[in-house]
Amino acid sequence: MKLYGGLLSPFVRKVAVVLGEKGVDYTPARGGPGSTDAEFLSVSPFAKIPAINDDGFTLADSSAIVHYIEAKYPEPALIPAEAQARGQAIWFDEFGDTIFAASGLKILFNRVVGPRLLGKPGDEALALEGEAELPGIMAYLESVTPADGWLVGDAFSVADITVASMLCTLRYVGYGPNAAAYPKMAAWHARVTARPSWQAVAERETALMRKILPDLAAA
C-alpha cells in the first residue's frame, strides 16, 4: 500500500498509526496541498492528504481509509462493534477531524504551512480565531478523558488515534498537551503516544521535520 502525504498532517499520521497497529506495511509517498504531481492527483482528486493506493484501489480521506483498512484487516479492531461504543468512537473521530481540526489547522496553516512551506502569506486573524477557539475544545477533551485507559470503553480505538494525532500536530504551534492545565488529557496523550505503533511513526516524523522545519523537529 502507498500512503500519500507528510506526517505533519494529523490525518496522515492517523492513517499511519492505524496501519502500524494492524501490522500492515506501507510505502510513504509524496503529495499535499499545492502538489501538481499527476500520480498524487490521480489518487486524491481534490489534492487532499491522506490518500492511498492499495494494489490499484485508490481512496482519499482519512476516515474512509480507516474504514477500508478496518474491513480488510479486522484485527486488532480499532472500531468497536458494540453499538454505543461504535457511535462514540465515530463521534471522536469526527470531532477530531472537524471541530478540533478546524480550529487547530487555522493556526497551523496560517503560521507554518502557508508561510513556511507553501510560500503563501498567513492570515494572522484566522490564526488568532483558532487560538480563541482552542480553550473550549481542550476543556471539553479534559472533561471526557478517563483517568486511566482509553477514550471509548476498555479498548484502544480510532477515537484515541484521531484526537491524539491532532494534539501532536498542535505541538508545532505551541498547543500540545498541557499537563498543568489539562492533566487527564496530557496523561492519556502520553499513554497513546507511548504505543509502539506511535513511536515508529514519530521516528519517521522527526526525520521528516528535521528536513523541512528543523526548528520545530523537537517540539
Ligand SMILES: N[C@@H](CCC(=O)N[C@@H](CS)C(=O)NCC(=O)O)C(=O)O
Ligand atoms: N477530512 C479529510 C481532511 C484532509 C485534509 O484537509 N488534509 C489537509 C492536510 S492536513 C489538506 O490536504 N489540505 C489541502 C487542501 O485543503 O487543499 C481527511 O480526514 O482526510
